[in-house]
Amino acid sequence: MTSLHVAIVGAGPAGSSAATFLAQQGARVTLLERNRFPRDKICGDGCTPRTLWMLERLGLGALPTSADAAPVDSVYALSPGGVVLEETIPSRLFGGKASVITRQVLDERLVRRAVQAGAELREGVLVDGIERDAHGVLLRCREGEPLRADLVLGCDGSPSVVRRALGAPDFPRHEGAFAVRAYYENVRLSHPRSFAFFWEKELLPAYGWIFPLPDGRANVGLGMRADQLDASEAKLPALLEKFCASPRVAAELAGARRVGKVKGHHLPYGSFSQHTQFDRALLLGDAAGFVNPLTGEGIEFALESGAFAAEAVAEAVAAGDFSARGLSGYARRWETRFRTAFHLNRRLMWAFERPWLLDRVFRTANRSTSVRGELSDILAGEATHISWRFVAEVARGG
Ligand SMILES: Cc1cc2nc3c(=O)[nH]c(=O)nc-3n(C[C@H](O)[C@H](O)[C@H](O)COP(=O)(O)OP(=O)(O)OC[C@H]3O[C@@H](n4cnc5c(N)ncnc54)[C@H](O)[C@@H]3O)c2cc1C
Incomplete structure (x- = not known):
């Protein structure tokens, strides 16, 4: 890895996570960010149990219990007809602990972690185009010199300059x-x-x-x-x-x-994610569309896509192949982990838009432990299917 130079565009959760894992593997990493930290990011600031697990993996496990975070251990939901659902987050979901941390704090901690791991951070640098050839990638910046690298990771959120430059379609x-x-x-x-x-x-x-x-x-x-x-x-x-x-x-x-x-x-939405690896390039986080369609949560997927990208890059280095095929371990990983949940939750949006059905689901969940458990998994973005028992119980109204 030591002779590999990876340019990462965008220092949000996806970019900082990828930068940390790649720098730990010995790659030379340049993280290009148009803003300067601490910077705001429009978000609900909700950190799911899986997000906390990723923070732990990144060496930031103390942040969610610090004074900068509000601890969360349950979900409180109100249906259109006034049905209340209160549920403790099950401990099987990464210990059942969640948190709320402003992105001003979270993203700065993440980017400092990447720098500590060895990544070089260049702030106030807006990338406005990329060109690729058989030897590498050239990144054009609005101000300053262009940057040459072996690989580029598009972690620049939505809309993404890198996504457009790679020719991936816009989200419908x-x-x-x-x-x-x-x-x-x-x-x-x-x-x-x-x-x-x-x-x-x-x-x-x-x-x-x-x-x-x-x-x-x-x-x-x-x-x-x-x-x-x-x-x-x-x-x-x-x-x-x-x-x-x-x-x-x-x-x-x-x-x-x-x-x-x-x-x-x-x-x-993650249900449209399909263009994520290219010759010498990967798209991560929001630039790839890794957002749970039902809840709008994306921090956990951004962080995890950083880990997947680092693993796939290591495989490509070992094979000496930086083509889309050489980087295909990335798609294999994220598809196994996210794809089914994204598609299920996209379909379930239909039910969540119908007041009578949502009332019924919440009412049933209040009476049935198994429906409540499944609903927790769905809302956490961890469910890959809904059981016939769930459907039957909701159909019977509990
Ligand atoms: C209103 C709202 C509420 C949300 N609530 C939640 C929530 O509660 N929980 C949750 O998990 N998710 C939530 N999300 C989703 C979450 O914010 C995103 O999924 C997450 O930020 C994606 O991380 P990322 O690193 O891919 O992109 P981003 O966080 O968008 O980071 C991209 C970075 O790239 C930089 N950048 C962009 N273009 C360039 C460029 N050309 N050159 C250099 N740098 C560039 C940006 O400045 C930014 O720092 C919410 C989103 C919205 C809009």
Whole structure:
């Protein structure tokens, strides 16, 4: 690995994770980031149990229990008809511990970890094009000298300059969402250790969340599939206002104050992921579309894709083959781990947009341990199928 030079575009979770694992393997890594840390990233800030497991693997296991993180060990969900579902995150899901950490903190810790492992970080560098030939990759930057490397990893989120330069298609509108979030302070939540999800009848198919942060703060947001948003002609910031004014959410935010602006961003769905390896190039994280279509969570997939990329690059080095075929170990890994869950959750979106069905699922889950367990797996993005028992119990209404 020592003679290999890998250029990584984007120092979010995907880029920093890949940089850490590759530098640990002895590669020379240059991490190019258009912003300077600490920087904000529009997100719900929710770190799932698998995210915490990845942080542990990256040597950041202490972060989720530090003063910078709010501990989470349960899910609190409200259906459109007012059915409440409260469930402790099962310990079989990576110990059942989750967390909420602002991306300003999380991403800085991750990038510092990559630098500590030996990666070189270049901040304030915007990559605006790449060219590949038989000998390597040339990255053009808006300011400064172009960079030559053996391989490039596109970790530049969505939309991705690297994705476009590699000729991968854009995400269709129905294979992605837009979401907005705002921060609140002086919040007194009824469930301060829960990821809280709200499906408000008049806002469907949008759904909203309230995630607790340390020091009485919370991340409040709302998302909707892009094609449905187009069709509704609604504006997400206005929908977020409505969401916050709805009685159940207003009760949670009573006495709280919004700080900063409402900000939004695109989320590309994993159900469209299919173009991820090219000659001398890989796409990771949001640039590849590794986002759970049902929940919008993507940090865990970004981090894990970094580990998969490092393993696949090691195989390509051993074989002396940096073609798409030589890098195919990457697709093999992420497809085994994510693909089925992405497709299942994409199909389940249909059910989560129907108020009567969602009410029924929640009601059934309240009565049935097995349905509740399966629902936890689905929401955590760990389920690969739903059982006939689940379907039968929901059909019977519990
Ligand atoms: C509103 C919202 C809420 C969300 N909530 C959650 C949640 O609660 N939990 C969860 O797990 N996921 C959530 N997600 C998804 C999550 O934010 C992403 O899946 C995750 O950030 C993907 O990480 P990444 O490293 O692939 O990309 P990013 O985090 O987007 O990082 C990309 C990096 O590349 C840099 N960059 C971009 N272009 C260039 C360029 N041309 N040159 C150099 N640098 C460049 C950017 O500045 C950035 O630092 C949410 C997303 C949104 C929009």
